[in-house]
Amino acid sequence: MNAVIVGAGGQLGRALRREFPEAVALDRAALDVTDPGAVRAFDWEGVDVVLNAAAWTAVDGAEHPANLGAVRAVNVDAVGHLADAAEEHGFALVHLSSEYVFDGSHEGPLPEDLAPSPLSVYGRSKADGDVRASAIERHWLVRTTWVVGEGANFVATMAGLADRGVSPSVVDDQIGRLTLATELAAGIRHLVETQAPYGTYNITNDGEPASWADVAAAVFTARGRSADDVTRVSTAEYFAGKAGTAPRPLNSVLDLTKIQRAGFHPGGWREALEAFLAG
């Protein structure tokens, strides 16, 4: 199995490097996926699968009109460049998506086939990227949430605040599950190795859905602070008066039935978080 990882410098990209040690790993400097000429010119000979971990992930930054072109270049157009190369050279494409393609109003876990209804510029771009990836037959479109790996993420931020003696306010009405980048990479490896039927799959850690405040409390406890040092606020309270922030879906819980039926059983997020923090 000859795999190429693009966007290999991000949280998922780094986890994929470890999960696919034999893969060619290309960070942005090695291959800018928004450059159609560079994607076309790359030597795809003999490549079986491309794992696309490149994305614009700064959700609030995406709302700034000056960033729109850059957001769509990587989250939409680049997916098209990779899909074109996949068609031409016969490789399969793994592309990553987000629950931000939905508005969060669905009751219960979000199935793969729910119609997109994004609230934000980032969510719109991911939904449009999904269309590009799904346009080719040989694709695995993997939706995930709340990714935690090497790099900037909510857990790292909370751990830093806990260690510095800060007591933050954290939203208590957005509900979801963490996804350890390592678990996500393992799930992707499962899809590719087992040659699971092409299509869309949700992959997150499992376990009881929780709020960001619950996650923060778990981080604080693991760091020897009190869970009560986290003040619980609503999303509306948290973002009041903060201009330029993206609307967030309140329900981020992805239905894991399909990936479980495909034979991959993600572990619980609390245990995974503990292991991550224990380092």
Ligand SMILES: NC(=O)c1ccc[n+]([C@@H]2O[C@H](COP(=O)([O-])OP(=O)(O)OC[C@H]3O[C@@H](n4cnc5c(N)ncnc54)[C@H](OP(=O)(O)O)[C@@H]3O)[C@@H](O)[C@H]2O)c1
């Ligand atoms: N993070 C989350 O909570 C979350 C939740 C749901 C879904 N997702 C999806 O999961 C995927 C992986 O996310 P992540 O958390 O690993 O994101 P990340 O840590 O922000 O990594 C994204 C990577 O993409 C690279 N990149 C950006 N533009 C590029 C370009 N033109 N060419 C090549 N590489 C480029 C970035 O490089 P630079 O470092 O040079 O900018 C960065 O290394 C994304 O598709 C994201 O939308 C993430």
